[in-house]
Amino acid sequence: xxxxxxxxxxxTRVMVVFGTRPEAVKVAPIVRELNASQAxxxxxxxTGQHRHMLDQINDSFGIVPDVDLDVFAAGxxxxxxxxxxxxxxxxxxxxxEPHTVLVQGDTTTALAAGLAAxxxxxxxxxxxxxxxxxxxxxxxxxxxxxxxxxxIATLHLCPTxxxxxxLLAEGIDPATITVTGNPVIDALRLAVTxxxxxxxxxxxxxxxxxxxxxxxxxxxxxxxxxxxERTALALARLADQEPHxxxxxxxxxxPIVRDIFFxxxxxxxxxxxxxxxxxxxLAQVLSASTLILTDSGGLQEEGPSLGKPVLVLRDNxxxxxxxxxxxxxxxxxxxxxxxxxxxxxxxxQAAYAAMATAINPYGDGLAARxxxxxxxxxxxxxxxxxxxxxxxxxx
Numbered sequence: 001x002x003x004x005x006x007x008x009x010x011x012t013r014v015m016v017v018f019g020t021r022p023e024a025v026k027v028a029p030i031v032r033e034l035n036a037s038q039a040x041x042x043x044x045x046x047t048g049q050h051r052h053m054l055d056q057i058n059d060s061f062g063i064v065p066d067v068d069l070d071v072f073a074a075g076x077x078x079x080x081x082x083x084x085x086x087x088x089x090x091x092x093x094x095x096x097e098p099h100t101v102l103v104q105g106d107t108t109t110a111l112a113a114g115l116a117a118x119x120x121x122x123x124x125x126x127x128x129x130x131x132x133x134x135x136x137x138x139x140x141x142x143x144x145x146x147x148x149x150x151x152i153a154t155l156h157l158c159p160t161x162x163x164x165x166x167l168l169a170e171g172i173d174p175a176t177i178t179v180t181g182n183p184v185i186d187a188l189r190l191a192v193t194x195x196x197x198x199x200x201x202x203x204x205x206x207x208x209x210x211x212x213x214x215x216x217x218x219x220x221x222x223x224x225x226x227x228x229e230r231t232a233l234a235l236a237r238l239a240d241q242e243p244h245x246x247x248x249x250x251x252x253x254x255p256i257v258r259d260i261f262f263x264x265x266x267x268x269x270x271x272x273x274x275x276x277x278x279x280x281x282l283a284q285v286l287s288a289s290t291l292i293l294t295d296s297g298g299l300q301e302e303g304p305s306l307g308k309p310v311l312v313l314r315d316n317x318x319x320x321x322x323x324x325x326x327x328x329x330x331x332x333x334x335x336x337x338x339x340x341x342x343x344x345x346x347x348x349q350a351a352y353a354a355m356a357t358a359i360n361p362y363g364d365g366l367a368a369r370x371x372x373x374x375x376x377x378x379x380x381x382x383x384x385x386x387x388x389x390x391x392x393x394x395x
Contacts (some may be wrong), residue, residue, distance in 0.1 A: 011041040012379045014125075015098035015117075017083075017089070019047030019071070019109030022298050024057035025279060026128060027104050029186035029368035031063055039376055043096050047085050047109045048072040052253075055325035056278040059192070067092050077140055078108045085112035093120050100125055100154070100379050106139075106146035107301075114149050123154035125375065128182065130156060130163030131297075131318040139297075140222050155378050157371050159301075159362055160321050180370040181363025184298055185305050189365045191283035191307075198281045203248060206272045211244040212290035212346055218261070218313055219252035220295045221384055227333040228257070231313055232264040234338035235293075239268035239341065242346060247271045248285060291345050291352075293338070300328050301362040309355035311341055326354060 014034055018027050024046075034042035048054060058065065073083035085108070093101070093116060103110040103115035104127040114124045126149050133143050150156065150167060158164045159182035167177055175302035198204040206213060218231050239247055249265065251258055251273055265271045277285060286292075292303045297311040303310040304327035308338070312323075315332045321326035331341045345352050 019049030106142035181367035234335035242292035
């Protein structure tokens, strides 16, 4: 070898594992950056936890999975998803031998994939690390999933400084934490630049309707039953009270959710119930909306990035930064409060402007690039899990 010739460094092999629509949205910018970099060799493995919605996101961002575990089955719960993911991913990890496995968020897919990697002494990178609601049962099982992931992750990529502080309070090594912003902002900023016309005919008509457009979503497991029934009642009252407004509600495919909302809202002429929107449709609807009512975590981040006030249909949130910044407000599922807070924003221009112009605390669209920089610093030499744990006696 010539003395001054630099030694060629092989790419770091990164396996990205995801299975739900929110995961797909948030890892899409990271996968695109990984694929564009010569420093990394990216393998995409999907579980199919959200089969149809997952495929929509991958198509929208031009991502073609290398591995499809196809764990989806109608009616299965978290235990079945976790078991299938663990057993299906084992041989995949053995075949591809990634230097690191990257997971996102707090889903059953994320936890199971993290465990599968950990069991094979492969370092885990946790995107959207450090979120905490303070209640193990809300959201369920997501709060427990993300807490457990923090115990096995080697690199924690936090959306905000508050998320970092949560991890520090739990004793996580500060050297393993990087604040990146949330890649959901990267994804949305990219999506709204795509030339796209809303393809769902009902959603397209709602976007063109006169008057305010209120985007509604509700699907979280802890809201099932009475809390969701209260939300349905509130929406029905709002539809009657605000006939000038259009309420666009893409309904989750879970029959538990549909059985609650359909009977109450179908008779309301200004409530538009659609199938779940593909991501590019949703991005356009977000851009056209006046405000958002949701129990979704992602929409709490996405709405403020486009200047849309968010009323959170939950009693607590693992995203308190939006509440503190004034871009979002917790309203719970009490019908009287939901109706009052929504009407307030629809009719009080000053109150609306205060929320719409508040600074978005969740990022500037550069989270994916910061994530790659952190990955490069941590895994450039193909380190294994033992290399990050000085107390380990593993071979």
